[in-house]
Amino acid sequence: MEDINVNMLTAQVLWAVFILAFAFGALGVRTQFCTMGAIADVVNFGDQRRLRMWMLAIGVAVLGFNLLVAQGSFVADRTLYGGDRWLWASALVGGAMFGFGMVLASGCGSRNLQRLGSGSLKALVVLVVMGLSAWMTLRGLTAVLRVNSVDAWAITLSTPQDLPSVLASALGLSTGQVALGLGVLVGGGVIAWVLSAAEGRERQVLLGGVGVGALLLAVWWVSLQFGHLAEHPETLEEAFLGTASRRGEALNFVSPVAQGYEWLVFYTDAGRRTTTGLVAVLGVFFGSLAVHLVRREFRWEGFRDTADTARHLVGAVLMGIGGVTAMGCSIGQGLSGISTLGLTSIVALGAIVAGCVAGLRFLSWQLERSM
Template sequence: MQAIDVSVLTAQVLWAVFILAFAFGALGVRTQFCTMGAIADAVNFGDWRRLRMWMLAIGVAVLGFNLLVAKGHFVADQTLYGGNRWQWASAAVGGAMFGFGMVLSSGCGSRNLQRLGSGSLKALVVLVVMGLAAWMTLRGLTAVVRANTVDTLALTLSTSQDLPSVLGALMGGSRTTWAAVLGLLIGGGLMAWVLSAREGREAVVLAGGLGSGALLLGVWWVSLQFGHLAEHPETLEEAFLGTASRRGEALNFVGPVAQGLEWLVFFTDAGRRTTTGLVAVLGVFSGSLAVHLLRGEFRWEGFRDTADTARHLFGAVLMGIGGVTAMGCSIGQGLSGISTLGLTSMVALAAIVLGCVGGLRFLTWQLERSA
């Protein structure tokens, strides 16, 4: 393969991810697919429809990813969420911070990109502050704190830290066999639970859950198959074209927002590359913008008052620091990472949910105190 072919293939990978992210953003607007909203509906109002939608998306992602592992198309250890280090402390602390922060900021990174597409200047401020906090936690002051505290509290396993590999090492059997079994049990079980209830079979729940899960698998396919080179012609090493980590990546919206700010600041630097994470951010925003313009719903929106501004700024900082520390957000770990059945992702997802519930309780306490 010639270098020019690699360049063309990289561009095709980036366009494919942009199109899939565009659809993800448009679908999110149409179905109100939102992690924080799903948890808030269940906790505050006892309405489980959006939570079932989210669980259906996870079920589709887990089932699809692990069946493709069983077929030999995907390898969890080749992804951003692979490796043999179980970073339980980083996932727990970062996930809880992110979950709490997304409540204060009226949604996660993906949701704020969708709100930005509706004309929300609040979302723009949240994304910029979240990106700066994430940038600091990747390479700046808070990166030093992270690296010298929670990142040191990790377990190094003898195998990759995805559950099929761990069970294969402990109980015998191949990783591919365990991937098929766990994919059917966990992914299929979640889907069955959702569909067992009448509200889980509503059109909007099915569209949001099945569609979001399928689009995520599409991004995984582009990264792990279409954009994968067993041997790059220039480096002679394995390569995943267009990714910032040089491993397989799916949807994630904290680190890529920071990369977007860095890309804007250092645009003239010839070493800067356009990545799949960056085009996914642009894709979700563009998909949301298109839907809101077509429906005539684009409206400028600002902060209500000083307290509203302060709450969103603090939440954005928590999301930026927490999302990088946990190695993913409510989409990055809560959908992309969990589809690999990584132990770190499982801890991060649980911590995000608990942090979100804590944030909702905090807001309720604030409202009651002010009343």
């Protein structure tokens, strides 16, 4: 394959991810898909509609990804969430920080991109601060703290740390066989739970859950199949075109915002590349903007007061540090990572939910105290 063909294929990968992220942003606004909102609805009002929408997206993603592993199209160990290191402490600490922070910041990175598309200057400030904190945790001061603390407590396994690989090794079966069983058991079980209640079968719940899950699988296909080269003509090594990690990637909205800083600051650097993560960030923003403009709902929004500003700033810092430490956000680990059934992703998702619940309790305590 000639260089020009590689460049053309990379451009096609980037455009494909942008279009899928545009659809993700538009669908998120249309259905009010939001991880924090799903948990908050249950904690504050006992309403499970958005929870079932979110869980349906997880079920579709887990089922679809693992069926494709069984079929031979996907390999979990080739993704950003692969490898043989179980980063349990990083996932636990980073996930809890992210979950707590997204409550203070009125939503995760994806949700703030959608809110920015509606004219929220609050969301812009959150994204700027989150991105700077994430950049520091990738390459700066907090990166040193991360590497020398929680990252050092990882457990190195004898197999890739996704659950199908671990169980396949223990049971003497093929990874594909176990992936098929777990995909049907876990993904199918979650889908069955969602559909078991009338509210889980509502049109908006089905649209949001199935739509988001399907879009995530489409991004995985673009990265792991369409953009995959068994042998890059320049390096003669396996390559995943357009990804920052040089592994398969889906949707994530913390590290890619930090990549945006590097892209802007080092734009003239010949080695600086536009990545799938960066175009996904832009896609979600423009998808949200398009919906709000069509609906004539675009309105400028600012902070209410100093306390509101401070709360969002703290939340943004926690999301930036926590999202990088946990290797993903409520979308990055909560959907993309969990679809691979990686052990790190399982811990991260649980920690994000726990941190979110703690954040909601904290805000309730603050409200009661001020009355």
